[in-house]
Amino acid sequence: MSKRSNTSEHKQARKRAKRDENSAKYSDDSDGQKNEKKKSKKAYRQSESLKAVSQADIDSFLESNKIEVSDPIEGEQILRPIISFEHLPDEGDAIYKPLRNFRAPTSVQAATWPFLFSGRDVIGIAETGSGKTLGFGLPCLRKMVSLKNKKTKPSCPKAVIITPTRELAMQIHEHLEKYASPLGIKTTCIFGGVKKDDQWEALKSATVVVATPGRLKDLQGEGSVNLGKVKYLVLDEADRMLDKGFEQDIKEIVGTMPVSKRQTAMFTATWPVAVQNLAKNFTQNPITITVGGKPSADPRANTRIKQVVEVLSPRDKETRLLQILGQLQRKSSEDRVLVFCLYKKEATRIERFIQSKGYQVAGIHGDLSQSDRFKSLAAFKSGAVTVLVATDVAARGLDIPEVKTVVNVTFPLTIEDYVHRIGRTGRAGADGHAITLFTENDKTHSGALINVLKAAGQDVPESLLKFGTTVKKKQHGAYGAFFKDVDTAKSATKITFDD
Numbered sequence: 240m241s242k243r244s245n246t247s248e249h250k251q252a253r254k255r256a257k258r259d260e261n262s263a264k265y266s267d268d269s270d271g272q273k274n275e276k277k278k279s280k281k282a283y284r285q286s287e288s289l290k291a292v293s294q295a296d297i298d299s300f301l302e303s304n305k306i307e308v309s310d311p312i313e314g315e316q317i318l319r320p321i322i323s324f325e326h327l328p329d330e331g332d333a334i335y336k337p338l339r340n341f342r343a344p345t346s347v348q349a350a351t352w353p354f355l356f357s358g359r360d361v362i363g364i365a366e367t368g369s370g371k372t373l374g375f376g377l378p379c380l381r382k383m384v385s386l387k388n389k390k391t392k393p394s395c396p397k398a399v400i401i402t403p404t405r406e407l408a409m410q411i412h413e414h415l416e417k418y419a420s421p422l423g424i425k426t427t428c429i430f431g432g433v434k435k436d437d438q439w440e441a442l443k444s445a446t447v448v449v450a451t452p453g454r455l456k457d458l459q460g461e462g463s464v465n466l467g468k469v470k471y472l473v474l475d476e477a478d479r480m481l482d483k484g485f486e487q488d489i490k491e492i493v494g495t496m497p498v499s500k501r502q503t504a505m506f507t508a509t510w511p512v513a514v515q516n517l518a519k520n521f522t523q524n525p526i527t528i529t530v531g532g533k534p535s536a537d538p539r540a541n542t543r544i545k546q547v548v549e550v551l552s553p554r555d556k557e558t559r560l561l562q563i564l565g566q567l568q569r570k571s572s573e574d575r576v577l578v579f580c581l582y583k584k585e586a587t588r589i590e591r592f593i594q595s596k597g598y599q600v601a602g603i604h605g606d607l608s609q610s611d612r613f614k615s616l617a618a619f620k621s622g623a624v625t626v627l628v629a630t631d632v633a634a635r636g637l638d639i640p641e642v643k644t645v646v647n648v649t650f651p652l653t654i655e656d657y658v659h660r661i662g663r664t665g666r667a668g669a670d671g672h673a674i675t676l677f678t679e680n681d682k683t684h685s686g687a688l689i690n691v692l693k694a695a696g697q698d699v700p701e702s703l704l705k706f707g708t709t710v711k712k713k714q715h716g717a718y719g720a721f722f723k724d725v726d727t728a729k730s731a732t733k734i735t736f737d738d
């Protein structure tokens with residue numbers, strides 16, 4: 240438990256807890272002001288309409304969405320999920336306007352918003368494509384609104400969202416800007432691989448910064464940004480951010496942010512045991528909210544994705560890939576197909592191969608310039624090309640609703656990456672389809688893959704079972720080999736990440 244659990248605030252919380260011992264766990268008269276953390280001026284008050292919801296309806300929502308809330312502070316009341324947009328605090332607020340495009344909050348939004356609104360640190364774990372961006376994004380902007388009378392000093396942002404890849408940083412920025420700009424809140428996006436000039440300029444007036452770690456650390460080191468005023472920190476794709484390749488950068492970046500006044504949110508679809516303890520170093524008494532059941536050693540795939548695993552010989556992969564693309568193209572020429580490779584050189588080779596067969600194809604991997612990476616993504620999103628060949632740089636977070644099928648040409652290094660890769664389809668309640676070409680070279684992953692398939696109610700082919708069901712212990716730092724500059728046959732040593 241963190242330091243703050245020994246404070247008088249915590250003692251008071253425990254007293255309150257004793258007093259409330261006999262009251263319902265999911266109280267209908269609790270509000271965020273009772274919570275231990277009173278950081279936001281615009282504290283969370285549960286709306287009257289939410290109070291009016293029957294306990295049976297609340298229980299049924301939590302149960303049917305398999306929402307689990309765990310609070311390290313004993314006895315704290317669990318805030319009711321915001322099941323409908325009508326339950327939002329200060330419902331008429333301009334900040335909520337863009338939500339009108341949606342019918343209701345997703346389950347992760349419903350469960351995490353009350354705690355984030357009330358200033359608590361939150362770890363949110365929910366399947367891919369379940370709306371986690373707004374899960375952390377809306378409370379971020381609401382907090383920025385509450386701090387609006389405190390002017391943002393030049394180059395001193397009040398909120399920072401850190402994310403592993405440049406494309407994802409850009410996507411989150413574009414998403415949040417729709418909500419932020421009508422409110423006059425300036426957001427900017429910071430990532431490596433491009434010149435700094437525009438970033439220096441934008442930082443001067445930005446209240447919210449979405450960034451990849453390397454460039455943020457770089458700008459911080461040269462004094463172009465001061466993180467001493469940050470009140471809201473997000474580690475998106477939190478397990479990746481705490482993994483070895485990024486952990487040191489994150490430590491250095493977060494080390495300069497104030498602890499006592501900072502609220503921290505970590506969101507992800509996969510939460511391996513190896514990083515769970517590390518999260519404690521960056522949070523204070525975080526509430527852990529999982530949607531879809533308690534986090535286990537095995538990551539959970541989105542159950543709306545039909546997962547097909549084909550076991551074949553390595554030399555048959557390309558022929559099979561062509562067959563798959565042909566079948567998909569005949570079905571619908573509009574649907575997008577995302578093809579994953581493990582290594583940059585492999586991605587280049589597969590892209591050229593597909594192109595030589597007459598397909599409109601683009602690529603995303605670390606050997607391409609940033610402007611080429613953005614061009615490929617834009618062409619894929621617009622439909623100018625319908626096939627995108629990528630390394631795991633595109634595995635996390637990217638939200639392209641037209642992606643109907645993911646094909647894994649080579650299995651990723653971790654089972655978490657597999658879950659994220661296939662999660663590029665089946666987003667926001669849609670169905671998806673993932674085909675994995677599995678060869679003898681991937682046999683160390685068979686046990687973990689079988690568990691993921693079983694947990695999602697998918698067929699497990701006999702040919703996969705024959706490789707065995709043992710699950711290898713995960714090593715901290717297993718991610719990231721997709722940036723390695725090697726061919727698939729050799730093992731490499733140097734791992735570098737997006738900056």
Ligand SMILES: Nc1ncnc2c1ncn2[C@@H]1O[C@H](COP(=O)(O)OP(=O)(O)OP(=O)(O)O)[C@@H](O)[C@H]1O
Pocket residue numbers: 341342343344345348365366367368369370371372373507508635636637638662663666667
């Ligand atoms: N309340 C909602 N109702 C319907 N759709 C929503 C809602 N909130 C967000 N979405 C949409 O759902 C899609 C997926 O959201 P988002 O990218 O935030 O998912 P995610 O959980 O972060 O996924 P990943 O784990 O892959 O990063 C987006 O297109 C987003 O606009």
